[in-house]
Amino acid sequence: MTKTSEVYDYRENWPPYTYRDYPDIKPEAYKSFIKFLNTENTSGKLMELQPWVSVCDSRCAFCYFPTTASNKVEIEEYLDLLKKELAMYAKTKYVKTSVFDEIVLGGGTPSVLSAEQIIDLLNFCKANFTTNSEYFIKVSGSSKTLALQKIKKLADYGVYQIDIGAQTFDDKLRKALCLPDSAADVEEAIKYARKLGLVVCVDLMYNLPGQTMESWKATLKKTIKLDAEVDAYSLHVDPGTILEKMIKNGTAPPQGNAEYEKQMFLTAHKMLIEAGYKAVGHDRYSRVEWHMRENCLNNWPWGGILTTGAGCFMGYLQKFSYSNIENITDYMETVRSEKLPICKLSESTVEDMMRRTMTRLYLRLPVSKKEFVEKFNTTPEQIFPQQLAKLQEKGLIEIDDQEIRTTKLGETYKGNIAWEFAPSQQIK
Numbered sequence: 001m002t003k004t005s006e007v008y009d010y011r012e013n014w015p016p017y018t019y020r021d022y023p024d025i026k027p028e029a030y031k032s033f034i035k036f037l038n039t040e041n042t043s044g045k046l047m048e049l050q051p052w053v054s055v056c057d058s059r060c061a062f063c064y065f066p067t068t069a070s071n072k073v074e075i076e077e078y079l080d081l082l083k084k085e086l087a088m089y090a091k092t093k094y095v096k097t098s099v100f101d102e103i104v105l106g107g108g109t110p111s112v113l114s115a116e117q118i119i120d121l122l123n124f125c126k127a128n129f130t131t132n133s134e135y136f137i138k139v140s141g142s143s144k145t146l147a148l149q150k151i152k153k154l155a156d157y158g159v160y161q162i163d164i165g166a167q168t169f170d171d172k173l174r175k176a177l178c179l180p181d182s183a184a185d186v187e188e189a190i191k192y193a194r195k196l197g198l199v200v201c202v203d204l205m206y207n208l209p210g211q212t213m214e215s216w217k218a219t220l221k222k223t224i225k226l227d228a229e230v231d232a233y234s235l236h237v238d239p240g241t242i243l244e245k246m247i248k249n250g251t252a253p254p255q256g257n258a259e260y261e262k263q264m265f266l267t268a269h270k271m272l273i274e275a276g277y278k279a280v281g282h283d284r285y286s287r288v289e290w291h292m293r294e295n296c297l298n299n300w301p302w303g304g305i306l307t308t309g310a311g312c313f314m315g316y317l318q319k320f321s322y323s324n325i326e327n328i329t330d331y332m333e334t335v336r337s338e339k340l341p342i343c344k345l346s347e348s349t350v351e352d353m354m355r356r357t358m359t360r361l362y363l364r365l366p367v368s369k370k371e372f373v374e375k376f377n378t379t380p381e382q383i384f385p386q387q388l389a390k391l392q393e394k395g396l397i398e399i400d401d402q403e404i405r406t407t408k409l410g411e412t413y414k415g416n417i418a419w420e421f422a423p424s425q426q427i428k
């Protein structure tokens with residue numbers, strides 16, 4: 001068995017084939033996408049509808065999401081145009097023949113909307129898209145805009161899950177990272193939502209500047225006690241963020257090194273698994289049965305996320321992946337002119353689809369050999385002999401007659417595993 005320290009110098013937390021790699025949209029690509037939208041969806045896979053409210057009422061120091069301050073947007077006008085964009089998709093043959101089992105309001109912070117505005121948007125989605133007999137509504141938000149009354153109205157409406165960006169329960173760190181609400185506020189919102197029977201999934205972050213192992217453990221302990229689901233993200237200091245400037249000018253300490261980051265990951269993994277959570281998807285720990293069989297996740301890369309709104313970047317429909325215009329004024333202008341507000345669009349080749357299929361390993365999902373042969377008429381071993389041999393040699397994957405899956409060691413390096421299958425021009 002290879003020693004952990006010899007596997008990779010550092011853990012990759014971000015996989016290939018994300019919006020950061022899509023090319024800027026060209027007229028031929030737009031045409032090709034429109035042509036595709038006029039075909040029938042014959043995949044037989046359920047999809048996720050993901051409208052974004054890319055607005056926030058404050059700016060967290062670490063955040064790389066393309067959001068606009070709520071006082072700089074005419075919210076009602078934005079919502080009208082968001083619906084207009086949704087309606088443009090809803091009219092296409094592909095979407096008319098698609099069935100959705102998740103409606104996820106993302107962003108940004110959809111909780112900046114009133115409960116009535118959220119419900120109106122959800123009603124619009126339900127009226128214009130076909131939902132499966134079993135479907136789930138998720139709304140993401142921050143405790144600073146999730147008044148208890150709002151949570152109650154959403155629960156009464158039938159929202160299944162609230163995603164809250166908790167980040168840390170350490171008030172000293174919260175202040176340093178420009179999070180305006182206190183740990184007690186976040187706790188109150190979670191407790192109340194849980195009392196009403198809502199599933200709560202909290203985003204937590206580790207390897208924050210100045211975050212001690214004790215602070216991280218205390219945050220995890222509190223989350224487990226509150227009976228919340230967890231998305232545990234390793235902080236990535238993005239260029240242009242407030243935090244990057246703070247670290248550069250010395251007002252924030254630097255992050256921990258790669259070894260410290262790994263220890264924080266392993267600590268969380270151990271604590272959560274011991275508390276009965278299962279690691280699912282890229283960064284989630286869950287005790288909710290449905291999360292294990294979530295269609296959008298399990299069918300990667302053949303399901304689909306239809307995302308809309310300024311700056312949304314997680315859209316993928318079969319071989320097409322896209323992200324929208326980030327600037328909210330330009331986004332609104334483009335939708336007004338009846339054009340899909342896409343700014344980056346990638347059309348995968350068959351080879352890309354094979355590589356993307358292998359990134360199931362990043363999502364802690366096996367690669368079924370049978371399905372690979374059905375889709376591509378060849379086997380993963382024929383296409384990726386060196387990559388598979390290298391990963392097996394490092395003790396990161398196991399291969400049997402049926403499937404390829406990550407080992408326990410591979411869990412820690414799932415991002416690095418995914419990069420082994422990236423095309424050479426994407427490798428940094």
Ligand SMILES: C[S@@+](CC[C@H](N)C(=O)[O-])C[C@H]1O[C@@H](n2cnc3c(N)ncnc32)[C@H](O)[C@@H]1O
Nearest residue numbers: 062063064107108109141142165203233235236
């Ligand atoms: C769109 S936000 C979630 C919802 C909501 N806006 C909030 O923060 O309460 C998605 C999550 O991404 C994570 N995130 C943001 N910036 C990050 C960064 N630089 N590195 C790692 N994770 C980050 C945070 O945990 C954040 O809650």
Ligand code: SF4
Nearest residue numbers: 056059060063065108
């Ligand atoms: S983390 Fe969430 S609340 Fe904070 S700025 Fe980003 S999107 Fe807004």
